[in-house]
Amino acid sequence: MTHVVTENCVKCKYMDCVEVCPVDCFYEGENMLVIxxxxxxxxxxxxPECPAEAIFPDSDPAAEPQWLEQNRKYSAIWPNIPFKKVPPEDADKWNGVPNKYDQYFSEKPGEDT
Structure with a gap:
């Protein structure tokens, strides 16, 4: 079993989760994190550290099967992020906005750490 990052992380990318992870399993895209x-x-x-409430166990119904695949795919190509960075200035504006993935998700990697 694992945890997955879901749609509400898109354009929020708060990174509080990264700070508490004991195994540094987060990877950074341009506008989203994955595990x-x-x-x-x-x-x-x-x-509980995710202000966007975007992280779920993969067994939770909110973690639809597509999210496990997305997390697996992008964690293989994006850079590892072992420490918290400053979130986007407009993160609060995007928190809770529905249907962000199809319109705003970027496949580009985040900045190398």
Whole structure:
């Protein structure tokens, strides 16, 4: 079992989750984070730290199967992010906006750490 980052992280990318992860399993895209499912130890400490409430166990109905695949795919090509960075200035504006993935998701990697 693992945890996955879902749609509400798109354009929010708060990164509070990164700070508490004991195994550094977060990877950074241009406007979203993902969790490497083979590195996540399922401790769950990231879940309450996410202001966007975008992290779920993969067994939760909110973590639709597509999210596990997205997290797996992009954690293999995006850079690892082992420490918290400053979130986007407009993160609060995007928190809770529905249907962000199809319109705003970027496949580009985040900045190398």
């Amino acid at each position: 490497h499912p083979d590195e996540c130890i399922d401790c769950g400490v990231c879940v």
